Amino acid sequence: MSETTPLQGVRILEMGQLIAGPFTGSRLADFGAEVIKIEPPGRGDPMRDWGKKVDGTSLWWAVIARNKKSVTVDLSTSEGRDVIRELVKDADAIVENFRPGTLERWGIGPEELHKINPGLIIVRISGFGQTGPYASRPGFASVGEAMGGLRYINGFPGGVPPRCGISLGDTLAALFAFEGLLMALYWRDARGGTGQVVDASILESCFAMLESTLPDYDKLGIVREPTGTSLKSLAPSNVYPTKEGRHIVIAANADPMFTRLTRAMNMPELAADPRFATHIPRGENGEEIDRIIAEWSSQLTYDELTSALDAQAVVWGPINSIADIVEDPHVQERGMIVRQPDDRFGDLAIPGVVPRLSVTPGKVNWLGRATPGTDNEEILGSDHA
Structure with missing residues (x-):
């Protein structure tokens, strides 16, 4: 295994705040990029105050700012913007998530920055x-998820569209931004290209996840509606009870998998039943097959049920809380629970690096800097220390 990380030598200026921009920066920093977090002097990034705290220190900040250096620059001043112009001379990329037009108002938009560093x-x-009629509007994940279609199809029929328990729109946009940055780096460095702008929106990132919803509507006039714990026309793939009142997910909607499930249930005749034998009629009769499976599963304890499914290699999984995940031996074996030493916390359990690279894996080196401007002297020189 190499000690070299895949993005070693890449320098990023992270000018974003809160979630979307910083989550992109975290992905880059995990794989070895030098990510220089630009924070306003004083309190720093607002994320330092978000989430649960230990002795006044945000646990979320420790994670989202891990592996990053911190410098303080007042972007509202001409002197601060001059600092940015100087830093971009040696930077490979900047990541920002201000409202569109903000960089231009500050005189550090793409046109000016590309004059300084064309790459x-x-x-x-x-x-x-x-661009577009909504470009100047402020936007957060909650609104992007709603306008991009994710909220409409979430939840139960007739209910108020609920939100996922995380800022999913922000992280989706961040991942698309990360993808775009890597493609732009490849175009520049491997194909002899130039620098360019990567434009990632929360709304579009959510919309991009809607599978066949658009062509279904375009050609068939179908508006996909929320379907609760299952997906319409995919059966069986749902949540089923155990004797103790627990629930597990069983996903046996593919024909061979359904046949294996019927063996686990000791009901092989279901695989030949014309209502369930193949994918399409099984989806049309999803409520009935779900009823049969739930009746069977509710008579078995969790251990009995999962053993029967494992014996036939049926896809299943528990519905884990964070307490369950921490104790999961597979998660532990895969290194997804990293205990990072830190002067403030002693050590702290944080998510491991995803994905796993066999030769140049990512690594967590330190948690989010305790103080804004910790790296001022190194990055900006002694005058800014």
Whole structure:
């Protein structure tokens, strides 16, 4: 295994705040990029105050700012913007998630920055993108998820569309931004290209996840509706009870998998029943097959049920809380629970690096800097220490 990380030598200026921009920066930093977090002087990034705290220190900040250096620059001043102009000379990319037009008002938009460094990649994350009638509107994940279609199809029929328990729109946009940055780096460095702008919006990132919803509507006039714990026309793939009142997910909607499930149930005749024998009629009769499976599963304890499923190699999984995940031996074996030493916390359990690379894996080196501007002297020189 190499000690070299895949993004070693890549320098990123992270000018974003809160979630979307910083989550992109975290992905880059995990794989060895030098990510320089630009924070406003004083309190720093607002994320330092978000989430649960230990002795006044945000646990979320420790994770989202891991592996990053911190410098303080007042972007509202001409002196601060001059610092940015100087830093971009040696940078490979900047990541920002201000409202569109903010960099331009400050005189450090793409046109000016590319005059300083033609190879600079400028990653711009926003609620609605850099163009279009909504471009100037502020946008957060909750609104992007709603306008991008995710909320409409979530939840139960007739209910108020609920939100996922995390800022999913922000992290989706961040992952698309990360993808775009890597493609732009490849275009520049391997194909002899130039710098460019990567424009990632929360709304579009959510919309991109809607599978066949658009062509279904375009050609058939179908508006996909929320379906609760299952997906319409995919059966069986649902949540089923155990004797103790626990629930597990069983996903046996593929024909061979359904046959194996019927063996686990000691009901092989179901695989030949014309209502369930193949994918389409099984989806049309999803409520009935779900009823049969739930009746069977509810007579078995969790251990009896999962043993029967494992014996036939049926896809299943528990519905884990964070307490369950921490104790899961597979998660532990895969190194997804990293205990990182830190002067503030002693050590702290944080998620491991994803994905796993066989030769140049990512690594957690330190948690989010305790104080804004910790790296001022190294990055900006003694005058800014």
